[in-house]
Amino acid sequence: MLATFATVELYRYRLPNQILLFAPVGVTRLGGISGMDEKTCLIGPVSVCIFERDAALATIAGMIDCPGSTGDVEPRVVAFCNAHTVNLARRDPTFVRALDRALVLNDGVGVDIARKLLYGSSFPANLHGTDLTSDVLMSAPKPLRIFLLGSAPGVADRAGKVLNDRFPRHTIVGTRDGFFNLNEGSAVATAIAATEADLVLAGMGQPRQEKWAFQFGEQTGALVMCVGAYLDFTAGVVRRAPRWAQRVRLEWLVRLAHEPRRLAGRYLIGNGRFLAEIGGDYLRFRKTS
Secondary structure (H helix, E strand, O other), X not given: OOOOEEEEOEOHHHOOHHHHHHOOOOOEEEEOOOOOOOOXXXXXXXXXXXXXXXXXXHHHHHHHHOOOOOOOOOOOEEEEEOHHHHHHHHOOHHHHHHHHOOEEXXXXXXXXXXXXXXXXXXXXXXXXXXXXXXXHHHHOOOOOEEEEEEOOOOHHHHHHHHHHHHOOOOEEEEEEOOOOOHHHHHHHHHHHHHOOOOEXXXXXXXXXXXXXXXXXXXXXXXXXXXXXXXXXXXHOOOOOOOHHHHHOOOHHHHHHHHOHHHHHHHHHHHHHHHHHHHHHHHHHHHHHO
């Protein structure tokens, strides 16, 4: 098993002090990654890893293989960062701390635009959370014991049946909906630990899923992947955008058309806010460079 920790160097030299003071700065340790020295970049206050797709999959496989975290070892958590993530993180220091203890991967065109503007190049791959989660299950080097946590009552059960058919070498060892009080978080983690799961797919929306993983993920003894709407998509409760929309990176627009009341604020107002604040970051950098 892999038991060493890689350092992740931040691109401190490219962003102004004003932004760095707002963001967690230092060395990020990634549990279970052997021989890996990957850089990250700051998008707002969020430190996002820069990975090719195959490297991301290999890294996550190594994290699953890592022994349960104890003591000063970082919890094994994978999260995804899109424009909405950055908007939430700018206004929620607790969310930033949770993300700082996770392997954070880029998801979507918004953060790609931000990286291009701030650093001069795009991310090498779009590591969309829904697609990458399925790829993790497909490419896992060994059969996994998987616990599904999140969504409305009954959705995780339905998703589990689909995943059993889709990935028969893995075992769904338990499911639970995401409707529990925060003071039940420890009990939920303890129940997951009793199943001896290797991997928890937590789909409770941001920032709830990341905060739960940050606070209680260590108790599960498993890698926690924060997967957003993955369980809803898998169960067929929410329909994914067609392939053409995914290829041209307009899945957000199709989701907005299907759920305008729920997503209008996130995408119409939120995307504008994200671009404006990234533009402000860029201007501050230009003034101080």
